[in-house]
Amino acid sequence: MKIGVISETLQGERRVALVPAAAAKLATSGFEVVVEAGAGEQASFADNAYREAGVAVEVDRRALLGTADVVLSVQPPHLEDVAWLRVGAATISFLQPATQGAVVEALAARGITTFSLELLPRISRAQSMDALSSQASLGGYKAVLMAANRLGKFFPMLTTAAGSIPPARVLVLGAGVAGLQAIATARRLGAVVEAYDVRSAVKEEVKSLGASFLELELETQEGEGGYAREQSAEFLTKQRELLTQRVAVADVVIATAAIPGRRAPLLVTAPMVQGMRRGSVIVDLAAESGGNCEVTQSGRVVEVGGVWVDGTTNVPSTMALHASQLYARNVTNLLQHLASEGELKLDFEDEITRSCCVTHAGQVVNERARQLMRAAAAP
Numbered sequence: 065m066k067i068g069v070i071s072e073t074l075q076g077e078r079r080v081a082l083v084p085a086a087a088a089k090l091a092t093s094g095f096e097v098v099v100e101a102g103a104g105e106q107a108s109f110a111d112n113a114y115r116e117a118g119v120a121v122e123v124d125r126r127a128l129l130g131t132a133d134v135v136l137s138v139q140p141p142h143l144e145d146v147a148w149l150r151v152g153a154a155t156i157s158f159l160q161p162a163t164q165g166a167v168v169e170a171l172a173a174r175g176i177t178t179f180s181l182e183l184l185p186r187i188s189r190a191q192s193m194d195a196l197s198s199q200a201s202l203g204g205y206k207a208v209l210m211a212a213n214r215l216g217k218f219f220p221m222l223t224t225a226a227g228s229i230p231p232a233r234v235l236v237l238g239a240g241v242a243g244l245q246a247i248a249t250a251r252r253l254g255a256v257v258e259a260y261d262v263r264s265a266v267k268e269e270v271k272s273l274g275a276s277f278l279e280l281e282l283e284t285q286e287g288e289g290g291y292a293r294e295q296s297a298e299f300l301t302k303q304r305e306l307l308t309q310r311v312a313v314a315d316v317v318i319a320t321a322a323i324p325g326r327r328a329p330l331l332v333t334a335p336m337v338q339g340m341r342r343g344s345v346i347v348d349l350a351a352e353s354g355g356n357c358e359v360t361q362s363g364r365v366v367e368v369g370g371v372w373v374d375g376t377t378n379v380p381s382t383m384a385l386h387a388s389q390l391y392a393r394n395v396t397n398l399l400q401h402l403a404s405e406g407e408l409k410l411d412f413e414d415e416i417t418r419s420c421c422v423t424h425a426g427q428v429v430n431e432r433a434r435q436l437m438r439a440a441a442a443p
């Protein structure tokens with residue numbers, strides 16, 4: 065079975081789907097691996113590193129697309145690339161069906177079998193393949209460094225000959241994978257950290273990282289499968305009151321709250337931003353899905369009344385080396401699960417295969433992907 069790794073074409077995407085070490089592992093498991101020339105360059109993996117790992121480097125992208133049995137990438141295949149894929153081949157990527165409806169339809173029409181990493185089930189058996197988690201973790205870590213870099217203050221408490229410095233106060237909104245990593249990072253830098261999440265189940269994890277957990281004394285707001293759900297009006301009013309107070313005293317807000325397949329919840333309003341001290345920093349990791357902060361501009365850093373609001377998108381890509389290494393492990397584990405005997409054998413009784421396979425045998429076979437595509441197409 066021939067595995068093809070293509071260069072990413074999306075502007076600002078520095079990651080590569082397979083790093084040399086993972087490619088070598090696949091090669092020793094009997095797979096033939098071919099990497100497009102320059103694919104690992106932006107993640108600090110030169111073509112020679114792949115060659116040394118026993119992997120072929122192909123200059124001709126179309127030849128690679130046309131001969132690979134499985135094409136790996138981080139971003140979804142480009143519409144123009146779909147036409148070059150071999151009929152019956154497979155692809156694995158973050159397919160993003162909600163925004164890539166045309167690509168999904170084209171992949172189905174061409175008879176490609178497509179796997180979408182963000183649709184993997186959040187079950188323990190799939191943890192080693194969970195690229196959403198590995199990348200969110202990088203994002204949470206880097207968001208704190210971005211905030212620390214912009215903040216004109218120390219994070220730790222210091223006692224110096226020139227006087228004492230109090231620790232920075234960091235508020236983390238959303239204590240999922242990214243949020244927990246942000247809490248751990250801010251704590252390591254010495255900040256005093258508070259965290260808020262609608263799922264009270266995360267309270268103990270937050271506390272074990274040395275942060276305090278902000279709680280609303282209302283009914284529990286947990287949805288299905290360990291994810292959040294949308295909240296009641298009463299809840300939202302109380303939430304706003306609580307956050308108005310806590311945002312006002314924060315030096316840094318790291319916003320990571322998300323609801324799968326929906327616009328990110330709006331947690332930090334424009335008046336809350338006005339209530340922050342000048343020089344404070346908000347890093348909104350939810351920028352791409354609408355933002356947790358009302359004044360966030362996706363892909364930009366803006367200054368609003370002296371407060372910096374960072375809406376940088378694709379933060380994991382800024383740590384391309386480790387992001388690629390972890391992504392490569394996730395994708396390799398999924399590949400080995402799907403092709404345990406050296407060729408793709410799809411068992412739709414298996415929850416992992418069923419959940420993340422989006423197109424197969426000329427059809428969009430995934431109900432969740434269809435829902436996301438319909439929701440995105442609705443006016």
Ligand code: NAD
Nearest residue numbers: 186187188191238239240241261262263290292321322329
């Ligand atoms: P996510 O990115 O969808 O959301 C991030 C966080 O935002 C979540 O904790 C969510 O509760 C929170 N949130 C949503 N709306 C909010 C609001 N209005 N106010 C405050 N917070 C809000 O989630 P994620 O980080 O990808 O994962 C969520 C959870 O799924 C994890 O914490 C974990 O429990 C579970 N998980 C399980 C596995 C596994 O078992 N394989 C893997 C990964 C995650």
